[in-house]
Each structure stands twice: as C-alpha cells, then as structure tokens.
Amino acid sequence: MARMTLETFATRVVEAIGPRLVTLLLYGSAARGAEPSAMNTLLLVDRVDADLFARLGAPVRDWVSAKHPPPLILTDEEWRDSADAFPIEYEDIRAAHRILAGRNPWTGISVRREDVRRQLEHELMGKLVHLRQAYVADWNHPKRLAEVIRGTRAGF
Helix, strand or coil: CCCCCHHHHHHHHHHHHHHHEEEEEEECHHHHCCCCCCCEEEEEECCCCHHHHHHHHHHHHHHHHCCCCCCEEEEHHHHHHCCCCCHHHHHHHHHCEEEEEECCCCCCCCCCHHHHHHHHHHHHHHHHHHHHHHHHHHCCCHHHHHHHHHHHHHHC
16 A cells, blocks of 8 residues: 555545544644654544444555545533643644644633643652652762663753
8 A cells, every 4th residue: 555645644544533532733844844753644523432432444554555644533521621731742743733633722722831841840750759769779880870871861
C-alpha cells in the first residue's frame, strides 16, 4: 500500500465515523509546516465505545502502518473538562494545529496560568526526584551518571 497521506486519513476517518466526529486535527511540528518527525493527530468524538473502535480500525491501522502514531482520542466532554489537567499540552496544541475535519475545538476553552504553573511544578519535581534516585544509586559511577543525565535531556 502507498504511504497514507494526511488528507486520505482525514477522509477515511470522516467516512468511518460520520456524525460521531466532533473534530479531527493535526498538531505539532507537522502543523507548523516543519518536516515532521511524526504526524500527531487528535480526534474528538461524541463518545468512546466498541462501535467507535470497530469503525476506526481500518483507517487507523493503515495510518499506523504508514509510520504515523495513532490519534489521541477524547470525547468532546473530556476535552472540555481537562484543560486544567493538561494545560501545557493544550497550549502546545493550540499554538500549532490545523483542523482537518469538524468544528473548532477551542471555543470556550481557556487555560489558566495557575494550572500551567502547577503542571510544570509537578513535572519538574518528578524529574528532580528521579534524578536524585539515580544519583544515589550511581553516585560513585560517573559514566553511569553521565548516561542518566543524557537520558533526561529530551524530557526537559
């Protein structure tokens, strides 16, 4: 099979789930116009159930076979209710996205600065705790510690 294009994937998803689709969007580097390392997609639907997965099986299987990650799938309600839980991700998606099908998912969505601060603090404290854990285990093995430090760069 030829490599599946974004447009083909969007068409097949729309055909597969019809009115259950709320929004399908592309986000990340591909939406910025850069040469993407991955084509990240977000699919918002009316509800998640076995019927949805059955309908999405073929288009998602072909999309993944073309070396793209499967879409993130949320219900419209989950999307609207979780801006406070994933504020950094929401702002990142908002900054670089392209709507492929459906309606604008940002109507009524706001990300509060205090939620961004809380998520950032949580993530940084988690990384600090894990670094200390690695340090105490390998404090006298500089080469192992250097590997740990190199391995954490992507997370920062």
